[in-house]
Amino acid sequence: MTTIYDIARAAGVTAATVSHVLSGKKPVSEATRQKVMKYIDELGYRPNLLARGLITRSTRTIGLIVPIISNPFYAEVIDAAERIAHRAGFRIMATNTQDDTLLGQEILEDLHARRVDGIIVMGGSGGLSIPAINTLISHGFPMLSCIWDEETERIAPNVSFDYLAGGRLVAEHLLALGHRRIGIIAHGVAEKGPQHHLRVSGCLEALAEAGYPFDATLLTYGDSSLQSGKDAALQLLARLDPPTAIFATNDLMAIGALSAAWERGLHIPRDLSVVGFDNIELTTYTTPPITTVIIDRVALMEKSVEMLLALIEGKHVDVPPTLKPVLAVRGSTAHSSRKEGSALLE
Amino acid sequence: MTTIYDIARAAGVTAATVSHVLSGKKPVSEATRQKVMKYIDELGYRPNLLARGLITRSTRTIGLIVPIISNPFYAEVIDAAERIAHRAGFRIMATNTQDDTLLGQEILEDLHARRVDGIIVMGGSGGLSIPAINTLISHGFPMLSCIWDEETERIAPNVSFDYLAGGRLVAEHLLALGHRRIGIIAHGVAEKGPQHHLRVSGCLEALAEAGYPFDATLLTYGDSSLQSGKDAALQLLARLDPPTAIFATNDLMAIGALSAAWERGLHIPRDLSVVGFDNIELTTYTTPPITTVIIDRVALMEKSVEMLLALIEGKHVDVPPTLKPVLAVRGSTAHSSRKEGSALLE
DNA sequence: ATGAAAGCGCTAACAA
DNA sequence: TTGTTAGCGCTTTCAT
Numbered sequence: 001m002t003t004i005y006d007i008a009r010a011a012g013v014t015a016a017t018v019s020h021v022l023s024g025k026k027p028v029s030e031a032t033r034q035k036v037m038k039y040i041d042e043l044g045y046r047p048n049l050l051a052r053g054l055i056t057r058s059t060r061t062i063g064l065i066v067p068i069i070s071n072p073f074y075a076e077v078i079d080a081a082e083r084i085a086h087r088a089g090f091r092i093m094a095t096n097t098q099d100d101t102l103l104g105q106e107i108l109e110d111l112h113a114r115r116v117d118g119i120i121v122m123g124g125s126g127g128l129s130i131p132a133i134n135t136l137i138s139h140g141f142p143m144l145s146c147i148w149d150e151e152t153e154r155i156a157p158n159v160s161f162d163y164l165a166g167g168r169l170v171a172e173h174l175l176a177l178g179h180r181r182i183g184i185i186a187h188g189v190a191e192k193g194p195q196h197h198l199r200v201s202g203c204l205e206a207l208a209e210a211g212y213p214f215d216a217t218l219l220t221y222g223d224s225s226l227q228s229g230k231d232a233a234l235q236l237l238a239r240l241d242p243p244t245a246i247f248a249t250n251d252l253m254a255i256g257a258l259s260a261a262w263e264r265g266l267h268i269p270r271d272l273s274v275v276g277f278d279n280i281e282l283t284t285y286t287t288p289p290i291t292t293v294i295i296d297r298v299a300l301m302e303k304s305v306e307m308l309l310a311l312i313e314g315k316h317v318d319v320p321p322t323l324k325p326v327l328a329v330r331g332s333t334a335h336s337s338r339k340e341g342s343a344l345l346e
Numbered sequence: 347m348t349t350i351y352d353i354a355r356a357a358g359v360t361a362a363t364v365s366h367v368l369s370g371k372k373p374v375s376e377a378t379r380q381k382v383m384k385y386i387d388e389l390g391y392r393p394n395l396l397a398r399g400l401i402t403r404s405t406r407t408i409g410l411i412v413p414i415i416s417n418p419f420y421a422e423v424i425d426a427a428e429r430i431a432h433r434a435g436f437r438i439m440a441t442n443t444q445d446d447t448l449l450g451q452e453i454l455e456d457l458h459a460r461r462v463d464g465i466i467v468m469g470g471s472g473g474l475s476i477p478a479i480n481t482l483i484s485h486g487f488p489m490l491s492c493i494w495d496e497e498t499e500r501i502a503p504n505v506s507f508d509y510l511a512g513g514r515l516v517a518e519h520l521l522a523l524g525h526r527r528i529g530i531i532a533h534g535v536a537e538k539g540p541q542h543h544l545r546v547s548g549c550l551e552a553l554a555e556a557g558y559p560f561d562a563t564l565l566t567y568g569d570s571s572l573q574s575g576k577d578a579a580l581q582l583l584a585r586l587d588p589p590t591a592i593f594a595t596n597d598l599m600a601i602g603a604l605s606a607a608w609e610r611g612l613h614i615p616r617d618l619s620v621v622g623f624d625n626i627e628l629t630t631y632t633t634p635p636i637t638t639v640i641i642d643r644v645a646l647m648e649k650s651v652e653m654l655l656a657l658i659e660g661k662h663v664d665v666p667p668t669l670k671p672v673l674a675v676r677g678s679t680a681h682s683s684r685k686e687g688s689a690l691l692e
Numbered sequence: 693a694t695g696a697a698a699g700c701g702c703t704a705a706c707a708a
Numbered sequence: 709t710t711g712t713t714a715g716c717g718c719t720t721t722c723a724t
Contacts, residue, residue, distance in 0.1 A: 003701055014711050019703060026704095029709060044485050046459045050396045050405070051701035055716045059396070068425075070627070075421040079414075079442065086449075091456060093439060096425065103432075110437060113392045139347075139390050226631045255631050262633040281416070285572045285601050287608040287633055349717055360695050365719060372720095375693060397717035401700045 002045040010039040022047060053115060061091045062308060063111035063119040065104065065128065069096040071224065071252060072280040073297070077122060080301040088309060090117075097128060099223075104128040108136065118142035118308045121156070130155060142311040146304045147295070157311070157319050159304045166293040166325035167202020170275050173291070173327055174245045175210050178336040179273060182207070183218040183236040183243030185229055185253050196249035199277055199293075203247055218243055222253050229256025237264055237272075244336045245273035251280045254290050258332070269334035279328055288331030299323060348391040356385040368393060399461060407437045408654060409457035409465040411450065411474065415442035417570065417598060418626040419643070423468060426647040434655060436463070443474060445569075450474040454482065464488035464654045467502070476501060488657040492650045493641070503657070503665050505650045512639040512671035513548020516621050519637070519673055520591045521556050524682040525619060528553070529564045529582040529589030531575055531599050542595035545623055545639075549593055564589055568599050575602025583610055583618075590682045591619035597626045600636050604678070615680035625674055634677030645669060 008015045013032055020026035021036045028036075039045070053059040064081050066074040078094045085092050093116055097104035108128065111119055119136075121128060121143065134155055137143050147161045174182055184203065187196040200219070207214050220235060222228030229248050233256060236243055248254035254276030261272050268274055268288060276283060276292035283290040303320045310317045354361045359378055366372035367382045374382075385391070399405040410427050412420040424440045431438050439462055443450035454474065457465055465482075467474055467489065480501055483489050492505045520528055530549065533542040546565070553560050566581060568574030575594050579602060582589055594600035600622030607618050614620055614634060622629060622638035629636040649666045656663045 001701095004703095005701080015702080016704085016712080017710060020710085023703080027709060032710085044481060046455060048400070048461060048701050049456075049459045050399045050461055051716085052703075053396045053716095054394070054400060054701080054718090055703050057716080069428075070418060070421050070425050072416065072418060072421070075416050075418070079416050079444075082415075082441065083444075091441075095428065095437075098425075098429075109392060110395075113395045115394060115396055135390060226627060230631065255628070258633060259631040259635075281572060282601070282628070285576065285605040287604060289605075347717095350719095351717080361718080362696080362720080363694055366694080369719080373693060378693085394717050397700085398719075399700095400702090400717085401719050403700080 001048075002043045004045075004047070006043060007036060007039050007045050010043065011035045057115075058117055059115050060089060061093050061114075061116045062305070063114075063116040064092050064094040064122065065107060065111070065119065066094065066096050066122045067099050068224070069094070071250075072282060073251070073278045073295075074122065076280065077297050077301060080298045081120070081305060084298075084301050084305045088305070090305075090309070101129055105132050108132055112136060112141065118144075118312045120304050120308055121145045121148070123147065142308060144304060144308055144311065146300060157307065157317065159300060159307060159320060160322045161295055161300065162322045162324050163196075163198035164202040164205070166277060166295075167199040167204075168206040169202075169293060169325055169327040170199075170247050170277075171203040171206035171210075173329065173333065174247070174273065174275065175206070175212070177245075177273065177333060179243075179245040180212055180336070181215065181218065181241070181243040181245070183220065183233075183246045185220050185222050185232040185236075185246060185248040185257065187224045187249050187253075188221055196277075199249045222248075222256075224250050224252060226252050226256045226259075229253025230260045231256070233257035233260035234264070237261065237266070243272075245275070245333070247275045247277075249277050251276035251278040251283050251290065251292055254292065254332075255282070255286060258286060258290070269332055270337060273333040273336070275333060283328075283330070286332075291330045291333040292328055294326040294328050296323060296326075347394075348389045350391075350393070352389060353382060353385050353391050356389065357381045403461075404463055405461050406435060407439050407460075407462045408651070409460075409462040410438050410440040410468065411453060411457070411465065412440065412442050412468045413445050414570070415440070417596075418628060419597065419624045419641075420468065422626065423643050423647060426644045427466070427651060430644075430647050430651045434651070436651075436655070447475055451478050454478055458482060458487065463658045464490075466650050466654055467491045467494070469493060488654060490650060490654055490657065492646060503653065503663065505646060505653060505666060506668045507641055507646065508668045508670050509542075509544035510548040510551070512623060512641075513545040513550075514552040515548075515639060515671055515673040516545075516593050516623075517549040517552035517556075519675065519679065520593070520619065520621065521552070521558070523591075523619065523679060525589075525591040526558055526682070527561065527564065527587070527589045527591070529566065529579075529592045531566050531568050531578040531582075531592060531594040531603065533570045533595050533599075534567055542623075545595045568594075568602075570596050570598060572598050572602045572605075575599025576606045577602075579603035579606035580610070583607065583612070589618075591621070591679070593621045593623075595623050597622035597624045597629050597636065597638055600638065600678075601628070601632060604632060604636070615678055616683060619679040619682070621679060629674075629676070632678075637676045637679040638674055640672040640674050642669060642672075 004015045004018050007018045082092045095107045144157045146159045220232040222232045276290045279292045279294040350361045350364050353364045428438045441453045490503045493507045566578040568578045622636045625638045625640040
């Protein structure tokens, strides 16, 4: 592979001069600049970023860890992060933990070993242990979490989203439509404890404040996947006293719920209202489009990247204000027409 | 940051010995091994992969370039690639070109400069110019394309998928259901020439062979996005002589078509049949589920990664046989009930 | 079984 | 404006 020395030799200068041409940090005569550039082009020279990174102690790369890349929410996050980082001359190295703690740990260490300049950890703890993150941070490594739960906030700086308010928006919307029996499909298997629990809490709080008790048996769990949302919805719909509305804590599960309702021959929103969370692009194109809570991914990544870059440069950083949710009301929710508590006809 | 020398000093040995412990390539007494490991742990040492890569001339990383990461098809591809590469001890560095040629060029050069061991370029030429790829290959850089069109096949080794056969499957299926007027939504704006044209050609060939001429005005174009599929479908459905079935050359556009039909109050598949291409997970959960052509992403990436690794090791590689399509018949297609050529009622 | 020495390709003082 | 020198953190012969 062509090195800086090959260029230097060909151009009849020294490696330092070639380096100067490349970086533009030192004055170089136009004549030699031209000559050097010519040979760079001719020999197809590309600076070895490993060598450069070794000495500059910077790779101009930021690591991004997400739970599951096949969830469009995270794919869209990666896309946003890439665009934003690119503006600052940084590259994103994204990986997904597949919600596996061991793999998450490995990825974290690998990113560190590659000397990325900093790391952003997205989403739930799935796939990453707090101690693992803690170790890196205590060694002074620039890290931050993005939309994680409270546990992490005290460890890494956290760019946060007001999930609680999001859950409230959902409840308020459904209550206003006359729904009183609301089924919930949350992420997190029961044993592990709910992971999307802030979204649920917000919803329950608003219900309680409005004076409507929540039937705890209407709280079911999924794993954020399409199929798990469908399964949970089928389970809710099979009850003798099915809910008139279902709140899924992410959009994929909401789509699963739509599919479940369709299979049972139910019309949405006439027979059942469905609300999601995330606002992935797809929710505008389902039939009907899904009412969901908007998480502004671009704003989130703008804040995160900006904050991480500051952290990398050793600047003082203020944790940005919590991002607020907005409800996108679409066709999957309507006034409750079915008599509450009555079984669904098939 | 802790270096190998810090460990060596702490353990009272030399850097070479620590290296031997780490690599396991040289015999080391159990006693020193223990001691070294202890300090590695204690000081939180992580080998600097930049330095290692510099000397071993390998980063154990393979670059993966896709057009658009927010298309679940490519997100699923990346996920598959990561799993497969991981088995071989390799890491994937994935980036999307956002279908931008300039950005694609930049990414390619960056990947090269980072000294990834090889690169896989996925999907259409969107975002990457043939000459750019050619330059790298001619310099002996391990590269291959995956499911690209014929143009590339002569340049880089190509893991291919039989798009033509896929298009035929669609036509045969629709013909068997009695459809004669088939609308097509293909990727590629008209000026640039169709990029998904093999999928289209296959379909047209089968139609011609069956003795049914294709009305060229029923060929419309999108850009593989949800919205473009919807727009194109609306356009087709607004005609006085709308098609009885629509073939979208990818699933996102098919979902867009579903949405368009829904907005126009049409029932699928009674009023209109819709077929997609790719078999993204979502197609099973739409209402109704979408009939589509299966592209086996895992098989594709298995072949690609395996082949690239061989290329990296300088082994001779045989181009694997073209992967064949399989049609997944689902609820979005049914027997043509509407009288051909009649306008759609709203 | 361990160590000494050289060098991967680059940048960054510092000199000239 | 250009060159000299040293060294980033690691692996790898080659000695011992």
